[in-house]
Amino acid sequence: MSRQNAENEHANNSLKSKLSFFAVIAVIVAGTAFWYLLTLWASEPVGPEIAKKMAEDFEHECFLDLQDEEQCRKLIGQNHRDCLFDNIEKVEPGMGDNGGNVVHDRDGYLTCMREKTGVSY
Structure with missing residues (x-):
């Protein structure tokens, strides 16, 4: 057993x-x-340098149209994130902007910001 x-x-x-x-x-x-x-x-699909550059581009346009820096910054703060993330496209790793995995549509971002803020410069 x-x-x-x-x-x-x-x-x-x-x-x-x-x-x-x-x-x-x-x-x-x-x-x-x-x-x-x-x-x-x-x-993070959007690098901070690219996000900052796009916001600065729109801030320049906004200031030329409104001539009010504080108002422009307020408008950017309210709409920047939505427009930024609505205008990115995922691609193969290494094929995007700065070797990342996304491509940023600068023109789409600026168009979105103009539509949302009413800036027409």
């Missing part, structure tokens, strides 16, 4: 070992997939 118990114990240990191995592999794969998706979701 003890030999049979030893064989059963060996089979149980072998099964537990295999299950533990596959559980560790599954956790590693799931963690890697989660990290990858989180990186894609949380990555």
